[in-house]
Amino acid sequence: MNQTVTAKKQSSMAMRIGVYLGLFVALGILVVFGFDFFFSRQQQPDWVLVGVYAFLATLTYYFFIVNDLNAKKLNGRAMAMSFFICYLALSLVAISFAYQIPSNLVWYVSGMMLIIGYSMGAYGVTKWGRYHKKVKKVMIHENLTDDLTGLFNRRAFAINSNRELDFCLTSGSDFSVIMLDIDDFKEINDRYGHVAGDEVLKQLSALINSFIRRSDSVYRWGGEEFVVLLPITGLFEAHQVANKIVKIVAEHTFIINQNLKINLTVSLGVAQWVRQESLLNDTLNRADKALYKAKSNGKNAVVVANYKDHADDVSKKPGGGPDNQLSA
Numbered sequence: 001m002n003q004t005v006t007a008k009k010q011s012s013m014a015m016r017i018g019v020y021l022g023l024f025v026a027l028g029i030l031v032v033f034g035f036d037f038f039f040s041r042q043q044q045p046d047w048v049l050v051g052v053y054a055f056l057a058t059l060t061y062y063f064f065i066v067n068d069l070n071a072k073k074l075n076g077r078a079m080a081m082s083f084f085i086c087y088l089a090l091s092l093v094a095i096s097f098a099y100q101i102p103s104n105l106v107w108y109v110s111g112m113m114l115i116i117g118y119s120m121g122a123y124g125v126t127k128w129g130r131y132h133k134k135v136k137k138v139m140i141h142e143n144l145t146d147d148l149t150g151l152f153n154r155r156a157f158a159i160n161s162n163r164e165l166d167f168c169l170t171s172g173s174d175f176s177v178i179m180l181d182i183d184d185f186k187e188i189n190d191r192y193g194h195v196a197g198d199e200v201l202k203q204l205s206a207l208i209n210s211f212i213r214r215s216d217s218v219y220r221w222g223g224e225e226f227v228v229l230l231p232i233t234g235l236f237e238a239h240q241v242a243n244k245i246v247k248i249v250a251e252h253t254f255i256i257n258q259n260l261k262i263n264l265t266v267s268l269g270v271a272q273w274v275r276q277e278s279l280l281n282d283t284l285n286r287a288d289k290a291l292y293k294a295k296s297n298g299k300n301a302v303v304v305a306n307y308k309d310h311a312d313d314v315s316k317k318p319g320g321g322p323d324n325q326l327s328a
């Protein structure tokens with residue numbers, strides 16, 4: 001695991017450098033620009049232009065954050081922040097253009113800082129993406145995968161979850177888990193046979209893996225039970241992901257040996273890790289209880305666990321919006 005630890009350190013350091021440098025760029029430009037504004041400006045600021053740039057910068061920021069929910073390539077609020085700050089810096093440069101600030105020093109300093117800020121932001125993004133790819137590769141090589149589905153196994157969860165948790169602790173991010181269980185899987189086995197059941201497990205694993213983010217990971221927990229690990233994800237987003245899984249699985253037809261068509265549903269329990277609890281014992285336990293409640297509520301459902309160690313039924317059927325359901 002030395003390789004993964006090094007990759008993690010490099011990646012979080014690059015991100016931190018990216019963010020701090022971005023902040024430095026923005027602050028530097030503000031200082032230089034402010035200095036120039038007070039001592040050499042001749043005309044009033046164009047506030048409309050300032051407003052337009054601020055709006056664009058905010059829009060860009062939300063674009064990254066919202067995109068982060070579902071996109072496979074853009075990950076991490078830290079990077080979004082870094083982009084946002086660099087964008088802000090660019091806006092400030094453009095504003096000084098509009099004001100026609102007559103100082104070459106402003107252009108030189110802000111230009112240099114902007115280039116550095118952008119490069120570091122891009123470096124952070126690339127490292128973050130590469131880090132997750134590398135981690136998955138290393139885990140496959142270290143026999144941490146399940147033979148049937150190719151998913152990570154429980155041992156991998158113990159290793160991976162600790163590493164991700166460590167990252168979330170240093171970056172102050174949220175962290176959530178989803179527990180998933182196929183509904184009435186015994187019936188599928190009984191009706192179509194174990195070979196078909198195995199094929200369903202394989203296809204379901206591939207299906208879930210196909211739409212989660214690159215930073216998320218899926219684990220085969222037991223026979224027909226799975227865990228999805230969602231770093232940098234709060235309860236609201238995790239609930240959205242869970243709803244998406246329920247919906248996609250319910251609408252999907254599993255085709256076995258080209259002619260047998262099987263439809264199935266899944267039940268899910270969602271829990272967000274809170275600082276005072278152990279991810280493996282406490283958070284997973286809450287997710288498990290929520291899953292149990294989803295099953296007893298009639299299956300094909302998502303239940304979100306709250307912080308008080310009990311599960312609230314939040315959406316009987318997929319599609320129920322998460323806004324009114326965060327009891328935690």
Ligand SMILES: Nc1nc2c(ncn2[C@@H]2O[C@H](COP(=O)(O)OP(=O)(O)OP(=O)(O)O)[C@@H](O)[C@H]2O)c(=O)[nH]1
Pocket residue numbers: 148181182183184185186187189193194195196197198201222223224295299
């Ligand atoms: N084909 C196949 N079946 C498995 C595997 N692991 C576990 N199972 C089967 O999964 C079934 C689980 O049955 P139950 O625990 O009763 O759960 P269920 O039928 O899904 O019922 P609910 O969980 O209440 O919806 C059992 O029949 C197991 O034999 C596997 O690797 N391959």
